[in-house]
Amino acid sequence: MGDLGWIFISTLLINNFVLAYFLGLCPFLGVSNKLEVSFRLGLATIFVMVVTALCAWILNTYVLIYAPYLRLISFIVVIASVVQLIEMAIKKLSPTLFRALGIFLPLITTNCAILGLAIFATNKGYGLWEGLVYALGAGMGFTLAIVLMAGMRQEVEKANAMPKLIKGFAFNLIISGILSMAFMGFAGLFSSS
């Protein structure tokens, strides 16, 4: 059980997908201008990640031991299809949830954090529970990063004195760098005695 705790904390804080592995940067930099939207995107990502971890485990256990070379292609195809199916199901079953996750579901499928999650979990040789905890940690880490980022960007928007030159991607990247530096402080959280 200690291992599961380590996996969770490690992906949530220490090896945050966005701030340490640079996965999912497109939505991180693109969508993070509104707090509310970022939070919902984060929730949808957690959901898709957990589904992905499940798919990846099933594929790894039952299919890919016979055909390891099909890993990449089957991950992409299966994850994309399953998310589409789930999207349709949610639309039918729970319109409220659909409105909350809404347009983000298909967008997330093309997010490299999702494929990254499947590949990292496979490379690390995680089993079902480890994979699910890993997905939960990674998704929550993504949510945490994007919500913090959105909060900061909203505050920065209020500052009128900002030169035009610095606004946009360049500035967002530098904020991300500082956030990433702050997250480095979490290193050693688990190993200091």
Add this chain to the structure above:
Amino acid sequence: MSEDKIEQVAGAEEPSPARLIGTLAIAGLLSGVIIIAIYLVTFETIKENKARELRESVFRVIPDVTKMQKLLLKEGKLVVSYEEEKGEEPIYAGYDESGKFMGYAIPSDGPGFADTISVLYGYRPADRKVIGMWILASRETPGLGDKIYKDAKFVADFDDLAIEPPIVATKKGKKKPNEIDAITGATISSVAVVRIINKGNDYWVSKLPEPGSEPVYIEVTPPPSEAGEAKAQ
């Protein structure tokens, strides 16, 4: 603007579902053929690369060995294994030129300062000592934590290290046979390595056979590729 135009032109005729499925099927088929081809072409080389890397690591942690074999724990007994098995937890036995058993190489991993650290260490059951340590994978801070494999003195501390009582990383200078000097500025990484080795010992030492009754080295006819390599040398 130009995008709209093209969409309209393409949308003029609606292809049948059969054609859509057919296109995807052909694309999938072709891609499958190409992937399998490249897999078959590179398979032997990749396997050799991995085997060589493993051999080098094992030879690094057990001094004076020239041969090794993989051991798996089956029903409480260590047995020699050649095949890849899923979910296996192997250790490796090293032998010198004459086939004499020299020690085990035991992989172990655990939380480091940043990410999981994977360690391979040599263990000699005759005198219950760790006889070598090598980091297989880590993401410790460059310049500080990465000294766990870049600092020759730290690595050398593991060349002759008693495992009882459990290994301790100390900052006050190594005095007892079960102590190593922690790296200044990277205490957490040093302690992590020690903890990982202790964890490996906890798991494995009680399961190893009595000293003297280790599995003997079994000569296998090397696969053709390795035979070619041996000839070339």
Add this chain to the structure above:
Amino acid sequence: MAKEQHAYEEFMKGLWRENPVFVQVLGLCPLLAVTNSAINGLAMGLASFFVLLGSSILVSLLKSYIPKQVRISCFIIIIATFVTVVDYSLAAAMPVIHKELGAFIPLIVCNCLILGRMEAFASRNTLRMSIADAFGMGAGFLFALVALGGVREILGVGELFGISLFGPNFEPWVIMILPPGGFITLGVMLLYFNWVEEKKNKLDKQLAAEAGVN
């Protein structure tokens, strides 16, 4: 001859004027993750270059056979195939580099730059122009990776391509080869590109104004 000129234009467009990283800000994930040294940047750049070129040629050749409804799926299958080829070839030929780049090679599939070029260019242009475009964009991406990797390696380790530059007294700026360094270096580089762009715009305006006065 005029056509020659045109292909050259496409190439230069990708390399500098519409550089996929510095101007369009695409493909950031592989870009930042592997550029803690120039050599890793080079390897990743070449791998992406190969995938982009191969997929561009194939998509451009097959564009009239692919129905528009399934084009994205077909593009992804084509790209994933090339990525798998690169992955296995690297693992066989250069195991050390392959280990360094690790899981980020399969992630080339998700590089929005590649899919973007398929959709926006290769599926609508001739083979010749698509190759020129792929060469330009690929070279531009490669240039960005090596530049970023080089800067980070020089500042963070004091080396370039593994060759020590400043001698033993150099105190490395370690943060530069850690993740925050990646964000900040790219941020500063983008600032520079913005600045150049703005200066050029001002100059153009000034010239236009002067022309108007005259």
